[in-house]
Amino acid sequence: MQKKSWAALFLCGIAASSIAQNFKDDYKPITIEGAVTASLLKSPNSAGFSKTAKEMGFESKKIATLEKEIGKERNEMLINGFVYFNDAVSQYVNSVLDKTLASEPGLRGKVKVYVTRYSSVNAISLPEGTIFLNIGLLAALENESQLAGVLAHEVAHIKKQHVLNNRKKIEKIKKEEENVYNPDGNVFRNLSFSRDNEFEADAVGLSIMTGSDYDASEMGRSLELLEFTDTNETTFNLEKLFTNEYFKVDTAEISKKKIKSWLKGERNNDDNATLLGLVEDIYLTHPEIEKRVLALKEILKSTSYKFAGKKNEGEFLKIKTTAKFELMNNCLKTGNYVRSAYEAIRLLKDYPDNKFVNLCLMRSLYWLSHLREQDLLDKAIEKSVHIPTKNFAMLNLLLKKPDISEYKKLMYGYIKLQEDKLKTNEEYLLQLAMATEAYLGKEAAGVFYRQFAAKFPSSNYATFIEEKLK
Numbered sequence: 001m002q003k004k005s006w007a008a009l010f011l012c013g014i015a016a017s018s019i020a021q022n023f024k025d026d027y028k029p030i031t032i033e034g035a036v037t038a039s040l041l042k043s044p045n046s047a048g049f050s051k052t053a054k055e056m057g058f059e060s061k062k063i064a065t066l067e068k069e070i071g072k073e074r075n076e077m078l079i080n081g082f083v084y085f086n087d088a089v090s091q092y093v094n095s096v097l098d099k100t101l102a103s104e105p106g107l108r109g110k111v112k113v114y115v116t117r118y119s120s121v122n123a124i125s126l127p128e129g130t131i132f133l134n135i136g137l138l139a140a141l142e143n144e145s146q147l148a149g150v151l152a153h154e155v156a157h158i159k160k161q162h163v164l165n166n167r168k169k170i171e172k173i174k175k176e177e178e179n180v181y182n183p184d185g186n187v188f189r190n191l192s193f194s195r196d197n198e199f200e201a202d203a204v205g206l207s208i209m210t211g212s213d214y215d216a217s218e219m220g221r222s223l224e225l226l227e228f229t230d231t232n233e234t235t236f237n238l239e240k241l242f243t244n245e246y247f248k249v250d251t252a253e254i255s256k257k258k259i260k261s262w263l264k265g266e267r268n269n270d271d272n273a274t275l276l277g278l279v280e281d282i283y284l285t286h287p288e289i290e291k292r293v294l295a296l297k298e299i300l301k302s303t304s305y306k307f308a309g310k311k312n313e314g315e316f317l318k319i320k321t322t323a324k325f326e327l328m329n330n331c332l333k334t335g336n337y338v339r340s341a342y343e344a345i346r347l348l349k350d351y352p353d354n355k356f357v358n359l360c361l362m363r364s365l366y367w368l369s370h371l372r373e374q375d376l377l378d379k380a381i382e383k384s385v386h387i388p389t390k391n392f393a394m395l396n397l398l399l400k401k402p403d404i405s406e407y408k409k410l411m412y413g414y415i416k417l418q419e420d421k422l423k424t425n426e427e428y429l430l431q432l433a434m435a436t437e438a439y440l441g442k443e444a445a446g447v448f449y450r451q452f453a454a455k456f457p458s459s460n461y462a463t464f465i466e467e468k469l470k
């Protein structure tokens, strides 16, 4: 099977949104409904952006260029299917933004929020009013007040025009230092501007929060979550999951010592890194998070705010669960198989009978073994966004360990053992056939390919199966 492109995967289908799902038995991924209309491809606050830029002393020509650059980046996100729109998750997040800005009605019309398909726990804002919130962040948040806190922080960046301010300062320094040899100067100054901006965005965001019905004290926790502190997660039982008649998990190979050194050696990559060069929060400011949380607590001491509780708990949890399923599926579709396997194992704890999750784990293992065979596994692992948790380390150590024959046993064993549960499922039968082919060869797989052809003659995979049976 060929891997499809994002656009083909995410723009072709029209289907009901996922919000009515119960998650117990199956999951239907969100597909984007309708076209990217002209109204979507519009800056939320073009007039305000030009006006502010002008007031800050940017020349008209420069403003036009900036706006064009930003618009291009923003629209490409939409056109290429990297953001959700016209779906239940987007609607929900925008409704939270409505409530967050209830006391700032003038601001609400100037900002728009989109949820992206990116996995990292992060959000960014563009100076013309667009906020991009990653699905990975939505999956990590614990309640609606925390989501409001993240949105308030991003709105504050826009309100304070931090991006334009940074540009201005950097340009000024460049001019002053034209004749001075200082190769790293701008880089370091940019970093310190960003830190100041983060503290200011927290403070301004907090005042937006205290004016809303949300619990402002949750804002600090949402900052902590940027570090992916899934402290509540119980340890994966990889042995129970993968030990079977074909493969045995070797716990000695995944020793405490190894987990520790793995965690020590790993660093995060960010899949937002190129977007406008405006990477904020996660890398520039992570060491500052503790300080930022303390600063927020300090301000809250002398501020009156509502202890408003969790807010819309049921609705939030549905969206968060949807985000977890989407995150898993997006990782699979973009070839981030270690992460999709990891997210699938996490979901299996709550939804052990969910067909979609099971299939996702099977596919992840299949493609990982395929990469392993092609000697591309290390590269793929290196490329994926890493998560600094014990469970992720354990999974990586397991997946990095076996030689190819062991690897195929692991993959085949897991897929084969689902047979009783899933044998009537089309996707499963296909996966079983492919796994058998990889592990035992074409002849052995023929049984399953023939079964497939008989059971599902009008399947989308019919041509693929025909090829296999030739």
Ligand SMILES: [Zn+2]
Binding pocket: 153, 157, 197, 198, 201, 280, 281
């Ligand atoms: Zn920020």
